[in-house]
Amino acid sequence: MGLIEAASGNSVWKGVDYCDEKKVVSWKKVGESEYSGVVSGSNKKLYDVHIDKAHPRKSTCNCPFAEGRRVVCKHMIALYFTAEPQAKDDFLKEVEKWEAEEEQREQEHYEDLEKYVKSLSKAELQTQLLDALIQLEERRNWW
Template identity: 50%
Template sequence: MGIIKSASGNSAWRGLDYYKQNKVISYKKLNDNEYTGKVKGSNNVEYDVIMNIEHPRSSKCNCPHAKDRKVICKHIVALYFTIFPKEAKKFEEDAEKAMLEYEEYQEQLYDNVEKQIYSMSQGELQEALLDVLNIAPEWVYEKFVRDYVER
């Protein structure tokens, strides 16, 4: 939803932590779109948050990070997840799903690389190896020298 999409990844994850640590002290619904709340920051300072779920960028927090700026800080995110706990669950599930998809993609990619290597001719492989060694980081080049040139 709007608030989370408007927040940076860092603010979203830290806001989730704040929500789980029950850092939201109190909140009140102002109208259909706006909520106000008090959120405990580090050093136990209390910050005042006004959150607008219809227009996320009109949300406000008086912490140093968000004061006088149109940013969604972790305190706004913590308030959002406290009022809408299902969204916190969804946020975590989506992140988990994205990670599994990424891992699956990496495995698939590795399989494809292996298949490609076994399908290449000696000449193609020699050319490819020279290509890669030309731009490889020094340690890769040195490993090749150690393992195949100076042995």
């Protein structure tokens, strides 16, 4: 599991913003899979951030959210994406791909639905429509 997977979606997207806004003041590689850096917080406070890609839960940051907890915060993600821009590009591409696939699935679902409806006879359509209307009415009464 990588840093991105260990973080909440919220932390990842805020990390992307922080990276784009160049909130990482300084950073250096300190190990095979580790970086240390200073990241500017929303309140202009500076946080000491250490990330370990191989062991995300060993990453640390002294912000109120992450201090003393084994969580991945937005400052860690910002540091990661600043030190490895390729990781950010890959992540954004992955999201784009997922969204395109989701759109494709939705499209296919509607096409299937349309095909199904067009395949029905008039009598079947009348039955189905009546059922749907009754269901709709029951739901309305229910609420």
